[in-house]
């Protein structure tokens with residue numbers, strides 16, 4: 397009940413902030429419409445008694461009142477709907493903004509790897525889509541509460557025993573709350589299967605995977621796995637719905653018995669001459685209304701409980717993701733303008749959330765200011781993980797990452813991010829304009845055509861604006877429009893152009909930036925970077941860290957770090973590592989022989 401009340405209060409606050417006057421207008425119209433219903437019963441009583449007494453003018457006046465009230469009842473709720481429709485939509489936008497702020501306000505991205513958090517996000521997004529219904533339910537619930545109050549007063553004035561009728565509506569309401577909890581728990585339990593089913597469906601129909609799905613003739617298997625996952629969800633939800641419906645039905649049967657009892661009681665009184673015909677009509681009409689009110693309350697409660705559960709999930713996510721007071725020890729002024737002492741990793745260990753095995757062990761590295769570092773190692777050695785830790789996307793499980801002697805944990809994440817230029821291995825391909833894709837590197841320069849064109853040229857993508865209809869503002873991809881599809885290498889160059897837009901990075905990270913480029917293009921690319929790193933070195937002591945499997949490129953780096961199963965097994969310059977004859981020399985030799 398506390399969650400429900402808190403949710404209702406919060407929903408009202410959200411709707412008020414979305415559009416105060418529209419909400420007030422909608423609330424007044426709803427209240428008017430709901431008040432009209434019991435007044436119709438009163439007018440009907442007057443009409444019946446006037447007709448029985450043969451009082452024509454009074455009967456006519458009551459008939460007119462009934463007609464007017466009926467029109468008010470129908471029209472007020474309809475016009476209210478027009479007002480709260482938009483309020484609900486705006487409130488939904490507000491909730492989505494809050495969720496986005498929460499997910500991106502947390503220091504790192506670790507929570508995106510936590511199934512519990514992601515399940516809850518899926519449920520929240522589904523719940524947010526019901527915000528309009530939630531606002532509607534809240535207003536109607538207020539109207540219904542007023543209606544129940546007026547109905548109760550009318551019944552009690554007739555016979556105090558009739559108070560039992562609205563009271564008999566309470567147990568079904570409480571039972572309905574329990575029924576909703578049964579549903580919520582079931583939804584939480586099948587959250588992972590729900591996401592799996594949605595993912596498999598996306599794989600089966602998305603343009604990115606459909607080619608391989610066809611070639612491997614995997615469509616049948618995908619569909620079978622999708623329907624198996626969906627059946628698991630439906631079986632569990634079906635059972636929960638059944639249990640919930642049985643509970644709700646039990647409550648309604650209880651009320652139906654009370655309803656029958658009230659009608660029998662008032663008819664006996666009329667037979668005994670203690671009640672007028674009009675009063676019998678009043679009770680029968682009000683009792684029917686109470687029955688509608690009860691099922692209305694139950695339906696609205698279910699919707700309100702759904703909205704309250706969504707808002708409760710949002711609070712739980714906030715508690716989980718926002719730093720506790722005192723926990724945030726960052727200092728905005730701490731980041732130096734230039735790196736004097738470079739970047740240092742001290743005994744860094746790291747495990748992904750929920751994983752039982754660490755990916756990095758006791759990694760210690762000293763990267764001098766201005767250095768160019770290559771990280772090499774076999775697949776799964778931990779290279780991308782190391783890079784993500786350098787970017788502050790994850791925090792070490794043990795040890796520290798220091799920039800100029802400052803622990804990254806002590807820096808506001810946004811301050812550090814503002815000084816990074818990155819092309820990650822799984823870089824984003826935004827199905828937006830060419831400008832958006834390049835300009836994402838430095839949003840302040842999104843409208844700066846000259847800077848964007850120059851960045852594209854430096855990444856070897858100078859021909860893209862001519863190739864894409866609409867130039868910089870031309871659309872890429874087919875996600876929602878008829879955009880241009882780029883080749884893998886073109887997308888990668890576009891990703892690279894983002895790194896060239898950053899004006900004063902302290903750390904340039906390139907995780908396999910040329911995996912889709914040919915060897916000559918990769919060589920040229922790194923020569924260009926080496927030249928600009930030399931410039932940056934003078935200006936800001938910026939460090940360049942790149943991951944590559946091409947040793948002809950790797951050998952250009954001043955410092956080469958060899959990772960093996962999450963440990964640094966060798967580090968140094970090319971000549972020294974070759975002379976040592978260790979893993980690096982072995983891998984280099986293997987690749988050199990393959991090219992011969």
Ligand SMILES: Nc1ncnc2c1ncn2[C@@H]1O[C@H](COP(=O)(O)OP(=O)(O)OP(=O)(O)O)[C@@H](O)[C@H]1O
Nearest residue numbers: 509748751755773774775776777778779780781782
């Ligand atoms: N988000 C994640 N959650 C859990 N485990 C992960 C995650 N990302 C990577 N891993 C695991 O961490 C290990 C190291 O992965 P990483 O991507 O750092 O390797 P890598 O050296 O960059 O490999 P590659 O050369 O194939 O790109 C792998 O065993 C991988 O399964």
